[in-house]
Amino acid sequence: MSGAAERIRSDWRSVGERWRRAPKWMRWAVLAAVVLFFYALPNKEFYQYLGPIPTTGSNFGQVLFTVSIYVLLAVGLNIVVGFAGLLDLGYFGFFAVGAYTVAVLTSPSSDLKTHWPWLAVVPLAVALTMISGISLGTPTLRLRGDYLAIVTLGFAEMIRIAATSSTFLKGQRGFNQIPHPPGEYADGKPVFGVLDARPYYWLVLTLIILVVFGVRNLTRSRVGRAWVSIREDEDAAQLMGVPTFKFKLWAFAAGAAIGGLAGALYAGKVNFVNSQNFELLNSIIILAAVILGGSGNIVGAIVGGGLVAYLIERFRGIELFGWELYEFRFLFFGVVLVVMMIFRPEGLIPNRRRAAEFKDRRKEVSVGG
Amino acid sequence: MDFNGLFSNFGELTTTGLTQGAIYALVALGYTLVYGVLKLINFAHSEVFIAGAFAAIWTWSALGLNQDSVVNGVGSIIMYLGVAMVVAALASAVTASVIERVAYRPLRKRNAPPLAFLITAIGASIAISELFGIWTDRRPEGVPNLISIKPLFTIAGTPIRPIELLIVGSALVMMVGLDIFINRTRFGRGIRAVAQDPNTAALMGVNKDRIILLVFIAGGAMAGVAGLLYDIRIGALSYSVGFLLGLKAFTAAVLGGIGNLRGALLGGLLLGLVENYASGLIGSQWKDFAAFAVLVVLLMFRPTGLLGESLGRARA
Numbered sequence: 298m299s300g301a302a303e304r305i306r307s308d309w310r311s312v313g314e315r316w317r318r319a320p321k322w323m324r325w326a327v328l329a330a331v332v333l334f335f336y337a338l339p340n341k342e343f344y345q346y347l348g349p350i351p352t353t354g355s356n357f358g359q360v361l362f363t364v365s366i367y368v369l370l371a372v373g374l375n376i377v378v379g380f381a382g383l384l385d386l387g388y389f390g391f392f393a394v395g396a397y398t399v400a401v402l403t404s405p406s407s408d409l410k411t412h413w414p415w416l417a418v419v420p421l422a423v424a425l426t427m428i429s430g431i432s433l434g435t436p437t438l439r440l441r442g443d444y445l446a447i448v449t450l451g452f453a454e455m456i457r458i459a460a461t462s463s464t465f466l467k468g469q470r471g472f473n474q475i476p477h478p479p480g481e482y483a484d485g486k487p488v489f490g491v492l493d494a495r496p497y498y499w500l501v502l503t504l505i506i507l508v509v510f511g512v513r514n515l516t517r518s519r520v521g522r523a524w525v526s527i528r529e530d531e532d533a534a535q536l537m538g539v540p541t542f543k544f545k546l547w548a549f550a551a552g553a554a555i556g557g558l559a560g561a562l563y564a565g566k567v568n569f570v571n572s573q574n575f576e577l578l579n580s581i582i583i584l585a586a587v588i589l590g591g592s593g594n595i596v597g598a599i600v601g602g603g604l605v606a607y608l609i610e611r612f613r614g615i616e617l618f619g620w621e622l623y624e625f626r627f628l629f630f631g632v633v634l635v636v637m638m639i640f641r642p643e644g645l646i647p648n649r650r651r652a653a654e655f656k657d658r659r660k661e662v663s664v665g666g
Numbered sequence: 667m668d669f670n671g672l673f674s675n676f677g678e679l680t681t682t683g684l685t686q687g688a689i690y691a692l693v694a695l696g697y698t699l700v701y702g703v704l705k706l707i708n709f710a711h712s713e714v715f716i717a718g719a720f721a722a723i724w725t726w727s728a729l730g731l732n733q734d735s736v737v738n739g740v741g742s743i744i745m746y747l748g749v750a751m752v753v754a755a756l757a758s759a760v761t762a763s764v765i766e767r768v769a770y771r772p773l774r775k776r777n778a779p780p781l782a783f784l785i786t787a788i789g790a791s792i793a794i795s796e797l798f799g800i801w802t803d804r805r806p807e808g809v810p811n812l813i814s815i816k817p818l819f820t821i822a823g824t825p826i827r828p829i830e831l832l833i834v835g836s837a838l839v840m841m842v843g844l845d846i847f848i849n850r851t852r853f854g855r856g857i858r859a860v861a862q863d864p865n866t867a868a869l870m871g872v873n874k875d876r877i878i879l880l881v882f883i884a885g886g887a888m889a890g891v892a893g894l895l896y897d898i899r900i901g902a903l904s905y906s907v908g909f910l911l912g913l914k915a916f917t918a919a920v921l922g923g924i925g926n927l928r929g930a931l932l933g934g935l936l937l938g939l940v941e942n943y944a945s946g947l948i949g950s951q952w953k954d955f956a957a958f959a960v961l962v963v964l965l966m967f968r969p970t971g972l973l974g975e976s977l978g979r980a981r982a
Binding site: 378384436437439440442443444446447448450451452454455458459461462577578581584585588592624625627628630631632633634635637638639642654655658659 | 701705707768769772773776777778779780781782783784785786788789790791792793794795796797800909913916917920924949951952954955958959961962965966969
């Protein structure tokens with residue numbers, strides 16, 4: 298390890314140290330400032346002073362909405378991968394279940410013709426994804442590691458194929474005119490319109506804050522401790538009396554519910570859902586985002602999800618030597634993943650306990666290796 | 667459910683299933699070999715396959731063939747196929763060993779956790795696939811008509827085409843060769859030793875890094891040949907087909923019992939058949955659905971696949 302890299306590493310650590318030692322009121326103040334910043338971000342009056350941060354190729358509010366959906370998904374997947382240590386490669390499948398539940402029950406082009414309002418369907422969508430998470434988890438969570446990974450991947454593919462091929466789910470033609478969230482301004486104009494993406498972003502941002510609050514409390518409870526014990530050593534946890542299967546199922550269900558919520562929000566925003574929205578690459582991008590940010594740490598997952606989604610969009614509309622950079626976005630993404638895992642496998646902002654595990658592992662170099 | 671469709675096309679579905687399954691099996695071998703030795707899902711293996719498939723097409727175009735040319739004469743067909751097969755196997759083997767050297771070896775030196783390997787594999791896979799996408803302008807490339815699709819003979823009313831014989835035949839030959847290589851040679855003994863217990867093998871004087879490189883090269887060569895067979899079967903190649911094919915091949919490896927060479931063969935052929943019977947029964951758009959459904963159901967009852975995991979224990 299070169300001196301500079303080591304110095305950056307230790308500087309970074311001391312930032313974390315100082316944060317933990319800061320008095321409580323100061324931490325709350327910083328947090329409030331950060332939250333305020335993100336609420337203000339989509340306003341042109343504010344972001345025009347931010348230099349290169351706003352995207353050039355597309356509407357910034359739109360981009361922020363996409364980013365916020367990714368952040369919500371990353372927070373959800375972090376429960377499954379980061380806390381419980383279950384490798385889920387098909388997380389986007391739950392997003393699809395949520396979006397399709399909303400689409401089928403609200404869209405006029407659906408065969409059911411129920412025309413329910415968006416708000417009434419959201420809790421239903423969350424509940425349904427939770428049930429689908431449990432019904433996927435019940436048979437598969439007895440499998441370990443890599444087998445679980447491939448089964449979840451298969452599950453997401455099955456959902457995608459069902460969406461493409463079944464006549465009930467409309468395939469590529471999709472569902473249109475999915476209603477927006479309710480709400481009107483004083484002058485009668487709807488809050489959640491077609492052109493302005495900002496209200497949707499604020500809605501998702503608010504929900505992210507609520508979800509993060511819930512998840513944080515959950516991880517500091519008995520449930521969270523059970524998850525971490527399963528992640529670190531499942532056999533030992535079982536021996537100590539932790540009902541591992543039950544808690545794994547819980548992690549799966551909680552993660553799925555958040556994925557479903559994200560799907561329902563997405564459907565309410567774009568008001569059109571078809572099978573092309575659910576490519577497998579998305580599952581992988583979110584998993585990579587969680588690991589890049591630092592799995593097992595909520596802040597890490599948020600930063601990872603936000604950064605990955607934002608950078609992919611940031612490439613749009615930039616030209617370099619006559620090449621459209623957007624064309625290269627996934628190439629860069631792949632290379633960054635490889636480089637990152639070599640130099641900082643614990644992620645950008647790792648969980649403290651996880652970072653310690655990584656440091657330990659690095660010391661036990663195997664024979665002849 | 668269209669049982670009539672299934673029974674009237676049973677022979678045809680079986681031959682297609684076996685041909686497709688043979689290609690899955692060849693790619694599955696690469697997953698199984700790497701998994702058996704490193705306990706790692708080498709996600710980038712699908713791109714190793716694509717590298718071979720493109721190498722074959724580019725070899726043909728370097729030899730002056732394009733997608734409209736028709737080659738006559740058995741001698742020249744064999745020549746074109748042979749040259750392309752060698753180049754494809756080489757290209758894939760080189761790609762696989764570059765991935766191992768650049769991406770995986772640094773992680774092994776640091777004793778990184780399994781998740782880091784997986785993410786690296788995914789990153790390498792995306793990067794290589796995008797490289798091919800940018801290189802080919804994201805357009806599919808055509809394959810010359812090397813082998814006629816006229817039936818050679820019929821078995822019980824089912825026409826057998828030379829292309830199907832070639833694919834199944836060369837896949838079987840490759841697999842028997844690999845089986846002998848793993849079970850009968852000195853290098854194979856090294857591979858089995860490292861698969862059983864890497865540290866003890868290293869203490870006994872096995873060069874672990876060289877064995878791992880060898881595993882990637884062997885799996886890569888198989889995938890390269892599979893790439894060529896895919897080309898002549900489908901007749902066109904797009905940079906993005908590797909992902910689904912790799913996923914299917916991995917599914918095949920898991921079906922048979924990952925880490926088990928004969929399991930990969932069994933799993934590949936089985937997956938090919940299941941897919942095609944399902945497409946006869948419920949429509950071809952559902953065939954991938956059926957493949958994954960079989961995987962999920964099988965893993966519930968036999969969590970380590972049909973034949974179990976056992977590269978290390980095979981002929982101990």
